[in-house]
Amino acid sequence: MKQSELLIAFLTIIRREIRRFMRIWPQTLLPPAITMTLYFAIFGNLIGERIGEMGGFSYMEYIVPGLIMMSVITNSYANVSASFYSAKFQHNVQELLVSPTPNWIILTGYVLGGVVRGLLVGLIVTLLSLFFTKLQVENLFVTVLVVFLTAVLFSLGGLVNGIFAKSFDDVSIVPTFILTPLTYLGGVFYSINLLPEIWQNLSLLNPVLYMVNAFRFGILGVSDINVAWAIFIIVSFIVALFTYGLYLLNRGQGIRN
Amino acid sequence: MTHAIEISDLKKRYEGGFEALKGINLSVKKGDFFALLGPNGAGKSTTIGILCSLVNKTGGKVSIFGVDIDKDFALAKKYLGVVPQEFNFNVFETVLNIVVTQAGFYGIDRIVATERAEKYLKLLDLWDKKDTQSRMLSGGMKRRLMIARALIHEPQVLILDEPTAGVDIELRRSMWEFIKKLNEQGTTIILTTHYLEEAEQLCRNIAIINRGEIVENTSVKSLLKTLSMETFIFDLETKVTPSFVIEDYPTRMLNEGHSFEVEVSKGQSLNSIFSFLSEQGIKVLSMRNKANRLEELFVKLIKDKE
Numbered sequence: 001m002k003q004s005e006l007l008i009a010f011l012t013i014i015r016r017e018i019r020r021f022m023r024i025w026p027q028t029l030l031p032p033a034i035t036m037t038l039y040f041a042i043f044g045n046l047i048g049e050r051i052g053e054m055g056g057f058s059y060m061e062y063i064v065p066g067l068i069m070m071s072v073i074t075n076s077y078a079n080v081s082a083s084f085y086s087a088k089f090q091h092n093v094q095e096l097l098v099s100p101t102p103n104w105i106i107l108t109g110y111v112l113g114g115v116v117r118g119l120l121v122g123l124i125v126t127l128l129s130l131f132f133t134k135l136q137v138e139n140l141f142v143t144v145l146v147v148f149l150t151a152v153l154f155s156l157g158g159l160v161n162g163i164f165a166k167s168f169d170d171v172s173i174v175p176t177f178i179l180t181p182l183t184y185l186g187g188v189f190y191s192i193n194l195l196p197e198i199w200q201n202l203s204l205l206n207p208v209l210y211m212v213n214a215f216r217f218g219i220l221g222v223s224d225i226n227v228a229w230a231i232f233i234i235v236s237f238i239v240a241l242f243t244y245g246l247y248l249l250n251r252g253q254g255i256r257n
Numbered sequence: 258m259t260h261a262i263e264i265s266d267l268k269k270r271y272e273g274g275f276e277a278l279k280g281i282n283l284s285v286k287k288g289d290f291f292a293l294l295g296p297n298g299a300g301k302s303t304t305i306g307i308l309c310s311l312v313n314k315t316g317g318k319v320s321i322f323g324v325d326i327d328k329d330f331a332l333a334k335k336y337l338g339v340v341p342q343e344f345n346f347n348v349f350e351t352v353l354n355i356v357v358t359q360a361g362f363y364g365i366d367r368i369v370a371t372e373r374a375e376k377y378l379k380l381l382d383l384w385d386k387k388d389t390q391s392r393m394l395s396g397g398m399k400r401r402l403m404i405a406r407a408l409i410h411e412p413q414v415l416i417l418d419e420p421t422a423g424v425d426i427e428l429r430r431s432m433w434e435f436i437k438k439l440n441e442q443g444t445t446i447i448l449t450t451h452y453l454e455e456a457e458q459l460c461r462n463i464a465i466i467n468r469g470e471i472v473e474n475t476s477v478k479s480l481l482k483t484l485s486m487e488t489f490i491f492d493l494e495t496k497v498t499p500s501f502v503i504e505d506y507p508t509r510m511l512n513e514g515h516s517f518e519v520e521v522s523k524g525q526s527l528n529s530i531f532s533f534l535s536e537q538g539i540k541v542l543s544m545r546n547k548a549n550r551l552e553e554l555f556v557k558l559i560k561d562k563e
Contacts, residue, residue, distance in 0.1 A: 001331055005364020012361025016354075023349065091345035095406075098309045098339050099362035100331035257271065257303075257312040 001100050009101040010109050017113025021079055028079070029121060032071045036125045039067050040132040043189065055191050055222045060133045065216040066188030069150060071125045073183055073208065074175060076118030076151040077158040080110050081171045084162030093255055103249040107159065107242070114155030115148065122147055135219065142227060143218030149234045150211045154179075156241035163248045163255070182208045187216075192224045207237060259323040260284045261336075261414050261445040262308065268316030269303050269469075277303040279469040280317065285462070287322075287413075290437075290446045292456035292477075295466035296559060301449045302342065304466070305418050309339045322413060335363065338412035340403045342419040348392035352383055355391060356406050363410040370409065377405040381435065397428040404435070415439065417448040421455065433459060453555055457481070465558055472558050488547035489527075490518045494540040503533050518547055 001009065021028040040060070048059030055062055087093035096106055129135060137143050157174075165171045186208030192200045203209050210230035217223035223230070249255075262285040269278040278300050285291045295301050306312030307319060310330060319326045321333040346355045353374055360370030378384040381401040386394060391402060400420060407415060417436070421429045429452075437459065440446045450456055456463060456477070463480060465473040473480065496514040507520040519530060534541060 001364050008364045008366060009362050012358055015361075016358050019354070020349075087347070090347055091341075091343060092347045094311060094341065094345045095359055096362055097311055098334060098337070099359070100334045100364070101362045102331065252313055256310070257306065 001102070005100075006102070006105055009099070010105050010112075013096075013101075013106065013109025014112050014116070017079070017083060017110065018116055020083055020113075021117045028075070028117060029124065032075060032121045033124050033128060036067055036071055037128055039063070040129060044132055055220070057220055057222070058133070061135075061220065062191075062216075063189055064129045064133060064135060065219045066186075066212050068122050068125050068129070069147070069212050069215045070183050070188050072118040072122040072147055072151050073154045073211070074179065075121040076114040077154040077161075077175060077179060079117040080114035080155045080158030081161040081165065081174070082158075083113065084110055084159055085165040085168070085171050088162070088165070088255060089168075097255060104246055107245050107249055110159055111152060111155040114158055115151040118151035118155065119147065122151075137219055138221035139218045141218075143215060146211060146214040146218055146231065146234070149231070149238065150215070153211075153234055153238050153241065156238060156245055159245050160241060160248065163245070163253050166254075182206055185209075187212045187224060207233060210234060259287070260320075261287045261289065261322060262447070263320040263323075264304070264317065266317040267304070267307065267314060267319060269300075269307065269312065270315045277469050278307075278314075278317075281466065281469070281471050283464055283471060283474060285414075285445060285447060288440070288443055288445055289462055290440050290460045291448070292460035292463045293447060293449045293466060294453065294456060294463060294555060295449075299466045300469045301466055302418060305339070305416055305447075305449070308416065309337055310334065335410065336413045338407035338410065338415045340400075340407045340415070340417045340420050342422065344399050344403065346391050346399075346402065346406065349390055351388050351390055352378065352394070352402055353387040355402065356409050359406045360409045365410060373409055373411070374405070377408050381405050397424050400424055400428075400432070404432070408439075412444070414445040414447065417446065419449055419451065421450065421452060429455075465555060467559050486520055486522050488518055488520050489544055490516055490547050491534075491544050492516045492542045494542055497539060503530055506530060 044060035044063055048063070051059040053059070084093070087096075126135065161171060161174050185203065186206050187203070192203045192209065195203065204225075210225055210233045213223040213225040214227050214230035214234070217227045262283070264281060264283040266280045266282065267278050268276075268280050270276050281300070281304065283304075293301050293304065303312055307314045308321070308326075310326075322336045324333040324336070326333045350358070353371075356374040356378065357367065357370045360373065361367065365373075374387075375384065378387055381404060383398060383401055383405060386398065391399065394402060404417075404420070415436075420436075421432060424432065433455065436446060436448075448456070448460070460477055463473070463475065463477050464471055490511065492512075493515055497510070497517065499510060499514065501510060501514070501517065502508045503519060506525070509518050511517055521527065521530075531541075
């Protein structure tokens with residue numbers, strides 16, 4: 001395919017992905033808005049006032065970056081895993097397979113679709129947080145870079161999940177039993193400095209910790225982790241998952257006989 | 258001469274060890290109307306799956322318009338349009354979006370794609386349904402939608418896998434008229450069907466596949482010439498007696514004497530039957546083949562190889 005044709009194919013996949021999650025906005029955009037508003041109201045306002053300061057900020061200010069990141073992570077992941085599995089389930093993934101669109105375009109198209117949803121939900125949650133606290137961005141470049149890379153990383157994770165999934169249960173197992181615990185234990189609600197040393201060290205094995213802290217650094221200017229190291233970790237995961245995802249598509253895992 | 262499709266020594270062994278294709282050879286000429294027939298599980302869908310990259314082959318070569326799929330599958334795919342057996346579109350998408358999106362996967366600009374979508378949806382009587390979600394369409398409309406989608410990149414070869422399964426007679430006929438016109442305009446058509454009379458009426462060349470092997474590959478005319486026996490049914494104006502027989506022709510009474518069937522071997526003439534009936538003063542209202550001729554051959558070929 002020529003460069004211009006590749007671009008058209010790429011934009012077609014993204015457009016289709018955006019159309020999909022916009023069509024079902026009560027399932028994709030509304031729930032995170034309601035859930036995060038409840039987090040802000042209950043954890044931030046009611047309980048947060050009794051907790052006091054964390055890392056030199058009010059508890060509400062401290063958890064806002066983590067909650068934005070949590071929304072980005074779950075939504076970018078869910079978008080790609082559900083969309084890709086649904087395309088397998090309805091067999092309409094064949095529309096792409098019979099076409100000359102190369103696998104790397106299929107992969108990046110699906111991933112960018114997930115990134116758009118993740119960032120859109122992140123933006124909605126950010127706007128909602130303004131009703132509860134003042135938000136000032138300390139380092140815009142780090143903030144944007146980290147949230148974008150995180151959305152890419154979890155979209156890739158969602159794609160791998162979608163490729164392997166054989167039922168809708170398989171699509172929900174990973175977010176429920178792996179992603180949610182990693183996110184809750186990834187420093188969204190607390191600084192790891194509060195933990196005993198052994199739990200601090202164990203927390204360092206959790207990749208979500210690096211994303212949440214790097215993003216918190218972008219917004220508040222504080223982090224439990226070195227930001228450059230965090231970005232390096234995120235990029236390394238992206239490279240590994242991109243390579244693995246492309247290998248699976250080239251192999252025809254779950255989509256070709 | 259470059260063929261539309263050239264298949265040589267094509268093999269497919271599935272992970273469980275089942276050998277779906279045992280090294281088949283097949284070529285389809287440009288502009289042909291070609292039928293690929295075979296019983297269920299014979300290897301038809303596997304062959305088509307390999308052609309359109311839904312199945313990975315385990316051996317052999319496939320060329321589409323001279324392009325080896327192992328060397329440039331992307332280019333080869335541009336020549337092909339596929340109408341699969343099962344509905345495989347997103348049921349929540351609208352008709353127009355399904356067709357225009359498919360064009361995008363072939364790198365076709367959105368403006369051109371929308372113009373073509375209008376053209377094909379109008380030709381297939383779906384334009385007034387363009388904003389309808391595909392799940393709301395009837396079975397026949399869904400089939401036509403898949404044809405419109407397969408044509409959106411204007412392929413040189415159109416593969417139809419059981420396209421008329423479950424479609425009513427009227428719609429089936431209009432669908433075939435449409436496909437025949439496409440063929441007259443130069444599109445090569447390859448079809449699999451269980452309705453053998455369709456293959457007999459529409460196709461010029463035919464291949465019969467059974468248990469992963471090609472058991473016959475010839476023109477429909479040549480194949481029909483090999484038929485050694487045909488059975489005809491005569492409907493009569495007046496009843497004949499139970500003892501009625503035509504000499505040299507195995508005869509059987511039907512419908513309490515209002516009809517009879519007779520077996521005619523290759524080389525035997527129908528004239529002597531009509532002469533005999535005239536002499537007896539028996540008036541014939543109509544005459545027809547008992548079974549589809551191709552069907553008889555198909556059954557015979559499949560049995561011979563078993």
